Amino acid sequence: MxxxxxxxxxxxxxxxxxxxxxxxxxxxxxxxxxxxxxxxxxxxxxxxxxxxxxxxxxxxxxxxxxxxxxxxxxxxxxxxxxxxxxxxxxxxxxxxxxxxxxxxxxxxxxxxxxxxxxxxxxxxxxxxxxxxxxxxxxxxxxxxxxxxxxxxxxxxxxxxxxxQAYYAGEVRVLIAEKFSRSADGGVGYAKAAGNYAAQFYPTSLAHKEGYQQIIWTDANTHEYLEEAGTMNIFFRIGDTLITAPTNDRILDGITRKSIVQLAQDEGVNMEVRDFSVKELKEAARSGALKEIFGSGTAAVVNPIKGFKHGDEVFELPEVTDSFAARFKDKLLNIQYNIEADPYGWRVKI
Amino acid sequence: MxxxxxxxxxxxxxxxxxxxxxxxxxxxxxxxxxxxxxxxxxxxxxxxxxxxxxxxxxxxxxxxxxxxxxxxxxxxxxxxxxxxxxxxxxxxxxxxxxxxxxxxxxxxxxxxxxxxxxxxxxxxxxxxxxxxxxxxxxxxxxxxxxxxxxxxxxxxxxxxxxxQAYYAGEVRVLIAEKFSRSADGGVGYAKAAGNYAAQFYPTSLAHKEGYQQIIWTDANTHEYLEEAGTMNIFFRIGDTLITAPTNDRILDGITRKSIVQLAQDEGVNMEVRDFSVKELKEAARSGALKEIFGSGTAAVVNPIKGFKHGDEVFELPEVTDSFAARFKDKLLNIQYNIEADPYGWRVKI
The missing domain is CATH 3.30.470.10 (Aminotransferase class 4, branched-chain amino acid transferase, N-terminal domain)
Known part of the structure; x- marks a missing residue:
């Protein structure tokens, strides 16, 4: 060629x-x-x-x-x-x-x-x-x-x-209750240009309330947590890490699947399953919710400090053994040829 | 200016x-x-x-x-x-x-x-x-x-x-069962560029089966008929004309709303309501289904000759008193200054 x-x-x-x-x-x-x-x-x-x-x-x-x-x-x-x-x-x-x-x-x-x-x-x-x-x-x-x-x-x-790093400052998110990112049978799993413009207006409304991003929920019921539009989303409940399974509404993020693999291989209890707003709020109330973070190429891993759903506002605790920091570091070390890459993910050009 | x-x-x-x-x-x-x-x-x-x-x-x-x-x-x-x-x-x-x-x-x-x-x-x-x-x-x-x-x-x-005229030849449509055009809370009601590219692939699959267009159904259940992507859709059952109400998934078509108005003013029993695939198929089986037609600026009014849903194929009857032809003619006569326009729709430039 x-x-x-x-x-x-x-x-x-x-x-x-x-x-x-x-x-x-x-x-x-x-x-x-x-x-x-x-x-x-x-x-x-x-x-x-x-x-x-x-x-x-x-x-x-x-x-x-x-x-x-x-x-x-x-x-x-x-x-x-x-x-x-x-x-x-x-x-x-x-x-x-x-x-x-x-x-x-x-x-x-x-x-x-x-x-x-x-x-x-x-x-x-x-x-x-x-x-x-x-x-x-x-x-x-x-x-x-x-x-x-x-x-x-x-x-x-x-x-x-x-x-340099994509996200600056502390990120708090709104959980979507009215607007949607994609439909079953639609193009949400594709990196299609139109998926992004569709998020700008709802996100601008979130900005006015002091939230930087939206966590999208399923368009049918708004009960299940899906992705953040430019990031997939992970939730840590106790020492269990949870992320939504990919489907035709959710982008099959490369950073997401790399973190799932790393977590599994490091013996973290990694659950890829539907995760509901109800379960998230109960975990936040009980203190079991330790972390929320986004993953994506631009952001790598982006910790989320708090969220709002309906009239309820939740602030996340400080954690000393952060999964977000741990997997970000691990990924960066692989990407920058600082530690061994048993997966063959790092490709020399 | x-x-x-x-x-x-x-x-x-x-x-x-x-x-x-x-x-x-x-x-x-x-x-x-x-x-x-x-x-x-x-x-x-x-x-x-x-x-x-x-x-x-x-x-x-x-x-x-x-x-x-x-x-x-x-x-x-x-x-x-x-x-x-x-x-x-x-x-x-x-x-x-x-x-x-x-x-x-x-x-x-x-x-x-x-x-x-x-x-x-x-x-x-x-x-x-x-x-x-x-x-x-x-x-x-x-x-x-x-x-x-x-x-x-x-x-x-x-x-x-x-x-010249937009559509040529006979149009038969597939009713969507898997793919979707838009979600509740999404951008389906907007004439957003991304809404159109999203339809090309499912439509290309329909073409392979011999169907020119898809009638989109609600993404949640695929039970209700919505629009055809570049056209709104009307169904005639007996002498009743039915079209879906606009919502955040359906384009508020100018030709659509003009036909609704004309039908009401001419004493047609015009129902703007949810209309299900089940009801459509029952009407087709009983012979009550007389016409399906699309409406849009490019097509004006476009008669649909048949449809497929699942494994069932339906062919529409020939009608002598076609609503499609009647409202197309009426609209064209208003648009081309051939008959009076009591609505003020026609604007001289």
């Missing part, structure tokens, strides 16, 4: 303050672009990051045919570069694409294109736990036609943004 | 075969573009239709912040130009925008901008029932930042496409 590379004349890296990065606002020098036309994916190109030209009738603008992935590249102290479970990302991208009637991307284009791009952006990836290069592969429907049917033309693009 | 107009040097209209138009594939000479920046909508511009430049990090590509409307302009035999209930379109656009955390568009920009654009495209609108100019106003998030939160910059765009 040939990749045509047009490098920038001058890198903009010297203008970037790496100690003060707003998430997702700064992009590296290059991007990868691969077009789908006449029933096939063409050879990818790497070119300077910058605006692209789109028909105003491009179907992505009208019908939301758009899926994405979130990944990170990590650098160890020796300067070696790693990805975390990239096979899972390309498989999920194609699973999302299938649900939105987008043609599957050959895995080779994804893997080789990404490796080539990362080597070019090597200077943008800073060593040290917490520093990373956030990678955003995505596919969008570009054909200029506003008939409500799948497009015949697409672009697969990878852009990269240097990142 | 000033609108800066840059007209094309040469119209491409002479290259268009108006008797052979594929829906949504041909666009007129001009488009309207209005930017939202620094907390305000700027003055709109009319410019030659053509590609626009977007950051690959524009939030519409990643998080699906995109809403649209569908409208038509009609010309009568005297050459006068009309819109159908344009007030409803701008109100619904802003209702959709609110749900996706997109700033509301001032109605004046919508109305004056559209009128100015249509006067410029006057030659593209051909008189005669069935001919129309399909109008696509839409709003997309353009800010180049991949944080999962509402954008700070948007574009409101209007593009226009000359149209």
């Amino acid at each position: 040939d990749i045509n590379i047009t490098p920038v004349k001058t890198s903009k890296i010297k203008d970037i303050d790496f100690s003060n990065l707003a998430f997702g606002h700064v992009f590296t020098d290059h991007m990868l672009v691969c077009n789908y036309k006449n029933g096939a994916w063409e050879a990818p190109e790497i070119m300077p990051y910058g605006p692209l030209s789109f028909e105003p009738s491009a179907r992505v603008f009208h019908y939301g045919q758009a899926v994405f992935e979130g990944m990170k590249a990590y650098k160890d102290e020796a300067g070696d570069l790693f990805l975390f479970r990239p096979d899972e990302s390309v498989k999920r991208l194609n699973k999302s694409s299938e649900r939105l009637a987008i043609p599957a991307l050959p895995e080779e284009i994804f893997h080789k294109g990404l490796a080539e791009l990362l080597h070019l952006e090597n200077e943008w990836i800073k060593p040290g736990k917490g520093n990373s290069l956030y990678i955003r592969p995505f596919v969008i429907a570009t054909e200029g036609a506003i008939a409500a049917s799948p497009a015949q033309e697409y672009k697969f693009i990878i852009i990269c943004s240097p990142a | 000033d609108i800066n107009i840059t007209p094309v040097k040469t119209s491409k209209i002479k290259d268009i075969d108006f008797s052979n138009l594929a829906f949504g594939h041909v666009f007129t000479d001009h488009m309207l573009v209005c930017n939202y920046k620094n907390g305000a909508w700027e003055a709109p511009e009319i410019m030659p239709y053509g590609p626009l430049s977007f950051e690959p990090s524009a939030r519409v590509f990643h998080y699906g912040q995109a809403v649209f409307e569908g409208m038509k302009a009609y010309k009568d035999e005297a050459g006068d130009l009309f819109l159908f209930r344009p007030d409803e379109s701008v109100k619904r656009l802003n209702k959709s925008s609110e749900r996706l955390a997109i700033p509301a568009l001032p109605e004046e920009i919508f109305h004056k901008g559209l009128a100015e654009l249509l006067h410029l495209e006057n030659e593209w609108i051909k008189p005669g029932k069935g001919n129309s100019l399909y109008i696509r106003p839409f709003v997309i998030a353009t800010e180049g930042a991949i944080a999962a939160s509402p954008a700070q910059e948007y574009k409101f765009i209007i593009i226009c496409s000359p149209a």
